[in-house]
Amino acid sequence: MGFPVRAGLVLGCCLLCVSGVGAAESSKLKVVVRPPIKKTLPQRPHAARPEARPVQSAEPLPAESVAIYRHVGKDGTVFLTNRPDGDGRYRLFGRFSTGRLMRAVGPDGVARLAERYAGRHGVEPRLIMAIIKVESGFGAKAVSSAGASGLMQLMPGTQRHLGVRDAFNPDENVEGGVRYFRSMLDRYGGNVSLALAAYNAGPANVDKYGGIPPFEETRSYVRKVLALYATP
Structure with a gap:
């Protein structure tokens, strides 16, 4: 099941916060994600990254902060959500800047997304991780000079074609990127190698040259991804 708009933020919080669970609680973790009421506002520059810890006071917070709630089930499962929707079992766990949560997704969180969608579309997760590493270096907010965005660097036209609404949402970006790469493999x-070349330079160029186009950027891209893919 796919995550909605703010899923990457909640996942990031899981990675950030689960280490704070007491020893008496199980390490099992379940993320409860509900559609956000509002879309995430643009991140403002911060002088320093705030530490992830429960907030004890009701001090004013920047508009882009996200409240995360938690409850622990009878079997020790930890539930986290950004919207408890009146469920009295949830208590405020803390408030975190959206930028902090996005950064907290990191390679580990991206790997989970890669595994989920690679499995769904029949692609090797390690290959998807190699693509993401070369495309964005695991930067969920990366933007290229050509306008490609997010982890898998989706171009605006590709985003529209895939139905990706928010290219900076890790979940939406990886799902769309994997689906597009799968279509190149099928093509x-x-x-x-040809699928990677098409992902980088577009299928029209691969068709035009009958193989990997004679562009140094594309050839370098294919070599880098394949090298990472071949590395255990």
């Missing part, structure tokens, strides 16, 4: 009969 070129499972040839990974």
Whole structure:
């Protein structure tokens, strides 16, 4: 099941906060995600990253902060959500800046997304992770000079074609990117090199040149991804 608009934020909080669970609680973790009431506002510059800890006072907070609530089930499962929707079992766990939560997704959180969607679309997770590493260096807010955005660097036209509403949402971006790469694999009969070249330079160029286009950027891109993919 896909996460909605703010899913990457909640996932990031899980990675950030689970280490604070007491020893008496199980390490099992379940994220309860509900559709956000409002879309995330643009991140403002911060002089320093705030530490992830419960907030004890009701001090004014910046508009882009997100409240995270928690409750612990009878079996020790930890539930986290950004919207308890009146469920009295949840208590405020803390408030975190959206930028902090996005950064907290990190490679570990991205790996979970890669595994989920690679499995769904029949692609090797390690290959998707290699693509993400070369495309954005695991930067969920990365933007290229050509306008490609997010972890898998989706171009605006590709985003519209895939129905990706928020390219900076890790969940939406990875799902769309994996789906698009799967379509390139299908187009070129499972040839990974050609699919990678098409992902980088577009299928029109691969078709035009009958193989990997003679662009140094594209050839370098294919080499880098394949090298990472081949590394255990």
